[in-house]
Amino acid sequence: MNSVALDMQKEFKMLQILDTDGNIVKGQKTPKLRDEELKNLYRWMLRLRVYDALAIKLNRQGRLGFYAPLGGQEACQIGAMAALRKTDWLFPSYRDLGAAMYHGWPIADTFKWSRGQIGGMKIPEDVNMFPPQIIIAMQTIHAAGAGWKFRLKGEDHVAITFFGDGATSEGDFHEGLNFAAVNNAQTIFFNQNNGYAISVPLRKQTKSETIAQKALAYGMKGVRIDGNDIFAVYTAVSEAAERARKGEGPTLIEAVTYRLGPHSMSGDDPTRYRPKSEEIEWKEGKDPVKRFRLYLEKKGLWTEEWEKEIEQEMKAEISAAINEVQKAPIGEVEEIMEYVYDEMPAELKRQHAEVLSWKEAK
Amino acid sequence: MAQMTMIQAINDAMRVEMERDENVIVLGEDVGVNGGVFRATDGLQKQFGENRSIDTPLAESGIVGTAVAMAALGMRPIAEIQFGGFIYEAMDAVCTQAARLRFRTGGRFNCPLVIRMPYGGGAKTPEMHSDSFEALFLHTPGLKVVVPSNPYDAKGLLISAIRDNDPVIFYENMPLYRSVKQEVPEGAYTVPIGKANVVKEGNDVTVIAYGNMVRLSQQAIEAVEKERGVSIELIDLRTISPLDMDTIFESVDKTGRVVIVHEAVRTGGVGAEIIARINEERILKLEAPCVRVTAPDTPYPPTLIEDKWLPTKGRIAAGIKKVLDF
Structure with missing residues (x-):
């Protein structure tokens, strides 16, 4: 051990405001939120919990396509987006549909996207987000570019991107953070460190003790937080956004969390790579929804009826959405040909006519 | 009309368009203070400032990838890849991101981005600089690929590329940069993309x-x-x-x-x-x-x-x- 080496666990001590029993950690301040705002956060976390359970079910029934479960990461996605403005820009990965829905992406559109149905491509004009990124870590470069653009143009927005622990190994992660730092981009890099990149644990991903410490090398602020504590998330993202808007540069936030479900619904079996006891520990001991519920309950802001009401409401929305989606057109090949270029080139026009003729051939 | 080499014509095209539209910026390795290793962006930083003629870190994926987001959000970036042989470093940003952004958002985001690259044999560069990879981009739906053969076309085609709403790969032949001089009109004119x-x-x-x-x-x-x-x-x-x-x-x-x-x-x-x-x-x-x-x-x-x-x-x-x- 180098004698001048920093103690990273100390330098990047994990911020926790709300403990696992729903109590405020001694000496910590809760974010300034009114009761209604607190209830809204909980309502959204619960909505995601219901969404996740039903999306898994719908996938098993063959009614959804690709789905990457987000259960366990509700505090990250809701806490972060709630700390931002509707005018800010989101660069999500495929596991961040919760953040996207909070930002305004309709439930039905997430289903269309999952199913591979044409409407899923069209993100509504009033929702400031890129489509979920599939190529790991590329969204960090896009968010760097957007945050840099806001800086160049003197705009008051921030760009936030979500990515997992595996993404920090990609070259694009390095390029994204470096570009953002050098150019003082108004960008927040929100890392959901859920411990595994599909099956590969963090210790095989990086020799760094923490992900937050990687910020040091880029000359940017690095913060490590309990990602299952919505107050820690909200606080860290609020502060990062304030710094970004003031021109004080980007922030790397490492939110320590856990994916309760499999990597995706395409055959991943977590029992092959992580112990059941670990799952149970996170599920029962550290659950983000439960801990916030306990907090609200102590404040007299939570009742069982209200919980049921939110669940019923979300179930109804999901049921309506999936029914609508299954009735909506899946799309036509000639239609997607319109999206490739702003104006269709001659050869594509020829192929367009050919595609139309396939219908007669059928 | 002035006699110009192709590199001067390319420089002039960018200058004219940067004067016309403040959303046009150039970014890349050594493009600012140094004016590019071939001097394609010479004088642009002096005229338009550091925020429009931008020296980036040395990273091709970062250059193209950040430019993709900027293009989607209303800018018209011209990204320079120092040598065409280095483009594989940015291949995801070019072929998976820039080329597909309009497609995968159902037409919501255009990606008005120009990627300029020197290429071509005869310049006696070290290995991995001179390759002609244009067919890779011809094979990628969503991209346009332009290769001028003379100064007049270079200026008119580059102006067309900057104004185009789709991503354009703009290939510049290295031996042609300074070997030919030609009458090139002052100010803006276009040579249409897609016309031989x-x-x-x-x-x-x-x-x-x-x-x-x-x-x-x-x-x-x-x-x-x-x-x-x-x-x-x-x-x-x-x-x-x-x-x-x-x-x-x-x-x-x-x-x-x-x-x-x-x-x-x-x-x-x-x-x-x-x-x-x-x-x-x-x-x-x-x-x-x-x-x-x-x-x-x-x-x-x-x-x-x-x-x-x-x-x-x-x-x-x-x-x-x-x-x-x-």
């Missing part, structure tokens, strides 16, 4: 080329015309994607004999695509099999043998004679 140029009309053979191969083909054509007493048409593609097949078909209808010249390797190249389309639409007009004069299918060679590897005037002339003598 009939450099010289002829009745007996159609020679199709682009970039530096246009000049070389011209020399070969003169020699064969003199020797054989034939007349040969020369088409400068100017745009690789989308290909201007109308101009090609019109010429094939007239000549029935086709030679395609490119310095890129042969297999899966631009020539292959053109021949496929000629076969699909004009096979009965052909008097001879089409001939490709290209580099052989090897990686770009060591510098001292590049002149042997690249198409030569003699090899092009031999190709023309082959279709004449069939």
Whole structure:
């Protein structure tokens, strides 16, 4: 051990405001939120919990396509987006549909996207987000570019991107953070460190003790937080956004969390790579929804009826959405040909006519 | 009108467009203070400032990837890749992100981005600098690919590329940067993307080329015309994607004999695509099999043998004679 080496666990001590029993950690301040705002956060976390359970079910029934479960990461996605403005820009990965829905992406559109149905491509004009990124870590470069653009143009927005622990190994992660730092981009890099990149644990991903410490090398602020504590998330993202808007540069936030479900619904079996006891520990001991519920309950802001009401409401929305989606057109090949270029080139026009003729051939 | 080299014409195109539209910016390695290693962006930082002529960190994926987001959010970035051979570092940003952004958002986001790259043999660069990878981008839906062969076209095509709402790969042939001077109008004018140029009309053979191969083909054509007493048409593609097949078909209808010249390797190249389309639409007009004069299918060679590897005037002339003598 180098004698001048920093103690990273100390330098990047994990911020926790709300403990696992729903109590405020001694000496910590809760974010300034009114009761209604607190209830809204909980309502959204619960909505995601219901969404996740039903999306898994719908996938098993063959009614959804690709789905990457987000259960366990509700505090990250809701806490972060709630700390931002509707005018800010989101660069999500495929596991961040919760953040996207909070930002305004309709439930039905997430289903269309999952199913591979044409409407899923069209993100509504009033929702400031890129489509979920599939190529790991590329969204960090896009968010760097957007945050840099806001800086160049003197705009008051921030760009936030979500990515997992595996993404920090990609070259694009390095390029994204470096570009953002050098150019003082108004960008927040929100890392959901859920411990595994599909099956590969963090210790095989990086020799760094923490992900937050990687910020040091880029000359940017690095913060490590309990990602299952919505107050820690909200606080860290609020502060990062304030710094970004003031021109004080980007922030790397490492939110320590856990994916309760499999990597995706395409055959991943977590029992092959992580112990059941670990799952149970996170599920029962550290659950983000439960801990916030306990907090609200102590404040007299939570009742069982209200919980049921939110669940019923979300179930109804999901049921309506999936029914609508299954009735909506899946799309036509000639239609997607319109999206490739702003104006269709001659050869594509020829192929367009050919595609139309396939219908007669059928 | 001023006499300009191609590098001056390219510089002038960017200057004119940056004056016209404040959303046009240039970014890349050494493009700011230094004005680019070939001086393509010379003086732009002085005129437009550090926020519009931007020295970036040395990272191709970062350059193109950040420019993609900026383009989607209303800017018109011109990203410079220092040498075309380095483009693989940015391949995801180019082919998965820039090319598909409009498609994967159902038309919500355009990606008005220009990626400028020097390429081409004969400049005696170290290995991995000079390759001609245009066919990779022809094969990628969502991109446009432009290759000017002279200063006038370079300026007009680059202005078109900057104003285009889709991502455009703009290939600049290194030996052409300073070897030719030409009258270039002041101010803005456009040469349309997707339109080939009939450099010289002829009745007996159609020679199709682009970039530096246009000049070389011209020399070969003169020699064969003199020797054989034939007349040969020369088409400068100017745009690789989308290909201007109308101009090609019109010429094939007239000549029935086709030679395609490119310095890129042969297999899966631009020539292959053109021949496929000629076969699909004009096979009965052909008097001879089409001939490709290209580099052989090897990686770009060591510098001292590049002149042997690249198409030569003699090899092009031999190709023309082959279709004449069939």
